[in-house]
Each structure stands twice: as structure tokens, then as C-alpha cells.
Amino acid sequence: MDTSYCLRCNREIVAGHKSVTVYMFAQTVGVRPRQKSTAQRICFCPQCSVSLAMGPPPEGALNIAAWNMIRDLVSSDPTLSQAAWEAMRDIVGLLPSGQTDAAPRQAAAGGYFEF
Ligand SMILES: [Zn+2]
Numbered sequence: 001m002d003t004s005y006c007l008r009c010n011r012e013i014v015a016g017h018k019s020v021t022v023y024m025f026a027q028t029v030g031v032r033p034r035q036k037s038t039a040q041r042i043c044f045c046p047q048c049s050v051s052l053a054m055g056p057p058p059e060g061a062l063n064i065a066a067w068n069m070i071r072d073l074v075s076s077d078p079t080l081s082q083a084a085w086e087a088m089r090d091i092v093g094l095l096p097s098g099q100t101d102a103a104p105r106q107a108a109a110g111g112y113f114e115f
Pocket residue numbers: 006007008009010011044045046047048049
């Protein structure tokens with residue numbers, strides 16, 4: 001399996017899961033034979049993609065170029081935003097307040113959520 005990690009939060013991105021990948025390579029122009037660098041693959045998880053796209057432009061010409069591409073993708077299809085929200089909902093679901101009555105009230109005893 002080809003596993004990648006989000007450049008921003010280092011979250012593991014399993015191959016085939018929703019994410020944004022920026023491919024980058026350089027090549028010479030006007031030089032024969034043409035030289036090509038190896039390609040770099042930079043991945044972002046849905047949360048970071050949406051967060052980056054919604055955020056202010058970064059510093060640096062290359063960063064701005066990547067930011068514009070990510071904004072294009074995020075704004076053209078709601079799938080990534082949905083994936084980001086779903087991931088957030090999963091995190092919220094793990095909180096003790098989301099437990100049903102059947103769950104033991106250990107959280108309250110530990111003073112984590114006391115009202
Ligand atoms: Zn991330």
C-alpha cells in the first residue's frame with residue numbers, strides 16, 4: 001500500500017482516500033536533451049485542504065501557486081468540504097457528551113465534563 005502523510009498535519013492518508021495531491025516537477029527549457037527533475041508529490045488531507053483554501057494567501061510564489069490550485073479544487077466540488085466536516089463530526093462523536101445512557105459515566109467522575 002502506498003501511504004502518504006498530510007504535509008500540514010502529518011495525518012496518514014491511505015491511498016484512494018479523499019485528499020488533495022500537488023505534483024511538482026521542474027524541467028529545462030531550450031536545453032537539448034531536455035532535463036526533467038524527479039516529481040514531488042505533496043498531499044493534504046481534506047481538513048487541511050479546506051482550511052488552506054479558506055485561509056489567507058501564504059508567503060512565497062510557489063506557495064501561492066499551490067494555494068490557488070487547492071482553492072480551485074475545493075471550491076469546484078463540495079466532496080472535500082463534506083469529507084472535512086465528516087471527519088470533524090467523528091471527532092465530536094468521540095467526546096463523552098456524545099455517549100448514550102448505556103455508557104458508564106466515568107467522564108463525569110473524572111471531572112472532564114462537569115456542569
Ligand atoms: Zn492535514
